[in-house]
Amino acid sequence: MKKRTIAVMLTAAMAAASLAGCGGSNTGATQAAASTAAASEGATEAEKAEAPEEKAEEPAAAEAPADGELIKVGIINNDPNESGYRTANDADLKAMFTKEKGYDASFAYSLKNDEQITAAQKFIQDEVDYLLLSAADTSGWDSVLKDAQDAGIGVILFDRTIDASEDLYLASIVSDMAKEGETAVNWLASQELDQYNIIHIQGVMGSAAQQGRTGALDEKVAAEDSWTLVTQQTAEWNSEKAQQIVQSVIDSGTSFNVIYAENDDMAKGAVAALDKANISHGVGKDVIIMGFDCNKWALQELLDQNWNYDGQCNPFQAKYIDEVIKKVENGEALAEKVIIMDEKGFDATTITEDDVNNYGI
């Protein structure tokens, strides 16, 4: 009897948990959503970030301090196992902040804000020169960043912004997700279809990537009569869910000619459903396929003309951080606090083998 009650309670708790989880993503709660946002920013082979590595080499080698004094940096990042995006990001940082390039770098990884803050405090005690931070959560950073400032440590944010006064950090290097969405939608508009019947597969609701990439499309659909959303569903960055969503549209017999998936994984799932139903896709075919993140395999699909478009979400921030540090070391003023990285959109008709190798993550 007692056992049974416990079981009943546990099951009820589980049910409640699933409800709560759903509510969280709806309201766009920063904590859960933000961490899953980049968590699933697509994923691919853990290829080293070859291209930026090479590019970065020239200036860094030239400017390496002759007296052998190293710039001490403490880098706090999210767990590189989290996604292909993060793996590429971490590899990029590791390639840049080496002894050969004049840096003495220590790394700390966590997906939890409190652990990251502890790591930051440790770095401050170790008297690093610069603290590089990709915060797990947007809030809670004020006091520790103030400590850093008092200790004369320069803080540079990368990838994620935080809710703190701008005075507390030197620079913030981020992606503009809204611009990513705009670039994609402009590309789609340039295809000049008579009618746009779009299946829109969204990421985890409330995440920055989802909001930016959805916003541009929503605006366009509202503005143009010839643009309609056949369905708009979140697959939570999950390819299997995307496959089911597209499968459901196919089963219903509704016609569509564009799939706008907010990351590569979901586009892949969508394509799997199309293949099963023998619906042709790609350049000059029935359905236009759009993805984001520029995974290497996804760009390969573009090169093979199976997909039409892929939008970049740039994980290679090391080069920008390096520039900022060099400028500060030389006593130059920074032109702007928030540095938005260049991000491209690739078209299957113009993409080259080199693009795949240089920009694939």
Place this chain on the structure above:
Amino acid sequence: MTKKNPVLTSRQIFIPIAALLLLALFNLAVDPSFFKITLGRNSAGDPVLTGYLMTILDYGSEVAILAIGMTLVTAACGGQDISVGAAVAIAGSVILRVLVGIGGDGTLQAPILVGFLAACVVSMLFGAFNGVLVAVFRIQPMVATLILYTAGRSIAAWINNNELPIVTDKSFTYFGGFIPGIPIPTPFFLAVVCIVIALLALRYTTLGLYTQAVGINASSSRLNGLNPAFIKWLSFVILGLCVAVVGLIKTSRLSTINYSVIAKDIEMDAILAVALGGNVLSGGKFNIMASIVGAYVIQFLTTTLYKFNVSSDALPAYKAVVVILLVVLSAPAVKDKLMNLAKRQKGVG
């Protein structure tokens, strides 16, 4: 509640079948085209059957396979394994590691069967780990499996050195798709094979009886010469085997893996299937067929909701409503009340 056929309604499998009929009737009333199945060809030119019902058979099979193992675990241990999603990630990772390897170019380095068998072994080992925690150290199953639930996906990523191998070989897609020439989705066949094996094992061995005895009262079954620890442990190992099959289906669907999202929340569906099957969640009597029907009911519900364009992040909420209803209905207090009510009505009539 009319008591025309008390024998039928009091049977355990009545609940999931009633739920299935209810959903089917609902769809029939709203849009009969739900049941339309068409024979077409996929992009490889092979015949395939498509339609909502086929989608249900296809995706429901994954949960159905897991429900077999989950039912046994529930019956023997009186608790549930919440690590199956993470375990599926591990199984899938092992398959890809064996088939493609780290830094491979996508061509098969080993027969698919070898990859699958390796996944079976690894999954059973992890199942055995859970089993030892539960059976020997007597940790509450949900707490014991919380370990693997937390660590599993990282282990899966570690197995492949955090790479995401992609299998380019066409034959690997058969398991989550279609075998050329057979228009019915392969996952359904795999589910049927698993179900048949499970039912045969229950019919011709003492597994079912022993599991039930241990679940109802472990100490009295020990006094009767059974080894409750072994039976509990065995149920987790069997679940591990089910996990390996699902891992094969999942990785085959897309020919790759994403450690953080593969089979996400599938444990909830599997547990819900067991609950829907009318199995006592605190252990004891069980009915595997009822759980399996329950699994297809869940997929039926999911597909129906997708059809009506219900936002997919609201799906867990609907499932939660179902769980709450079931749990409340099967709670002893409510059950007794209903029984009394039925008796009184009978007395009046």
